[in-house]
Amino acid sequence: MKGDEIEAALARWPEGATAVKVRDYREIWRMNVGDRAVYLKWFPRGGVGTVAWAKRLVRGDPALREYGNLVRLQKAAVPSPTAVAFLSGARLGGRTGDAVMSWALEPSEPLDVMLHRCKREGLPIPGRRALFAEVMSILTGLLRAKLGHSDLHFGNFLAHAGRLHLLDAYSVHGGGMTVGDLEVLGHAAQSHATRTELLRGWRALTGSNDPPPPAATKTSKRQWRKTVERALTPSGYAGRIELAGWRGMFFKHHRFPLRHAPASGLSVEVGDWEREFPRLWEEVCGETLRPLKRSASGDVWAGEVVLGGVPVEVVVKRPLRSKAYRYVTEIGRGSRAWRAWKKSWMLIARGIPTAWPLLVMEKKTLGAVADQLIVCEKVQGEQLDGVDLDRAGPDLRDVLLRRVGRVLRRIDDTGIVHFDTKASNIMIRGDELLGPGPVLVDVDGVRGYSWRGEGLRRLDRSMRDHHPHFTETDAASLRFGYDPFANNGGAT
Secondary structure, three states: OOHHHHHHHHHHOOOOOEEEEEOOOOEEEEEEEOOEEEEEEEEEOOOOOHHHHHHHHHHOOHHHHHHHHHHHHHHOOOOOOOEEEEEEEEEEOOEEEEEEEEEOOOOEEEHHHHHHHHHHHOOOOOOHHHHHHHHHHHHHHHHHOOEEEOOOOHHHEEEEOOEEEEOOHHHEEEOOOOHHHHHHHHHHHOOOOOHHHHHHHHHHHHOOOOOOOOOOOHHHHHHHHHHHHHHHOOOOOEEEEEEOOEEEEEEOOOOOOEOOEHHHHOOOOHHHHHHHHHHHHHHHHOOOOEEEEEEOOEEEEEEEEEEOOEEEEEEEEEEOOOOOOHHHHOOOOOOHHHHHHHHHHHHHHOOOOEOOEEEEEEEEEOOEEEEEEEEEEOOOEEEHHHOOHHHHOHHHHHHHHHHHHHHHHHHHHOOOEEOOOOHHHEEEEOOOOOOOEEEEOOOOOEEOOOOOOHHHHHHHHHHHHHOOOOOHHHHHHHHHHHOOOOOOOOOO
């Protein structure tokens, strides 16, 4: 590649260039230089914000750092994009910055996209063992070179020509792999790797026979908190809506749609709810929706809305106050609907199957919430206490109850507690490929602290009290799913 070809490509920008990611502090563009495709990672020098300016002051030119790290990876034989050029003072659109250019690896697919697609389609990961070996090969290559990488999420592993390549060389550092680096990788692997794979990887990378860190590491807690925050404030994932005295938040988009929640694959605009909410509220007030539950504490209705041009069956929950003091106790805590919205996203962030939250709305009078509701996608299935376990047969009922136990374990492992895991709050959703699986509904009982075993105890008592077919063998299957390494009374 010649210097005049690079200059000509930059002079034509943005003609022939495609934006991959544009942030205030960094832009990534795909473009052609000569007859080859390259990626240009450009860091503007001015107006980059206080944090980015401070990082540049302390750590130096980020483009030069990225270029140097790409060279270090190439010398260490760690598969990664090949550095082409470092451009100091590169100008894009009249702005000055610094850039690093690397050859494009095409065709390619990020590892996280591949893994989430398999989960969405209910298919096994192709070449699972080979992928695990590829990841371990990259990590051991970093270890041999006494390098680390502080952003080892699966989006930074790119599958190309039958091999994985490591991206984001800016996050490469000297001194070898740190526990923090491995915690980032462990957080990314939680949803995809088995316990055995996590244990093998941890021991191979640390040389220790100790078990890997628990799921609720500082890194995971920080990532879960970020996911929840994106749903509580306007972002690319959630939007704010104000309509006829009502204010609230609505779901807009999720990067990786989930198999158990078809609505998670929608792209929703505020105009959808500006059209649908007035009609839905009129139906709630007129009691023309199908009632699912009526009580002094709230009403629950089944209805339908059209979002993104797709009809969606929904459940509308309208909490009511039976006591006047509830107006006072909600100060600082938020309304029940708002707390349910937040708790739903706490579970989603942790990979716990939950009825998909679509909309939360509040109407206030003199600063107090006078009315409220939350709208979620309707889970297609049966309540656990209504499932005919005898008809399911011994093998299927064992698998089902183990899956329920695993969900309860996941809740506990991620440092929260669910005090209301009664059988009626667990829907069993059918799946033609994967078989029946549990989805949580009515998550008011979720709390942001740990109380291990409470969810299991609550469900066991609920099943014994309300399910006529529940046996000691079923209880053992439930316990086995929760803790397969304990003595579970003969579960197989």
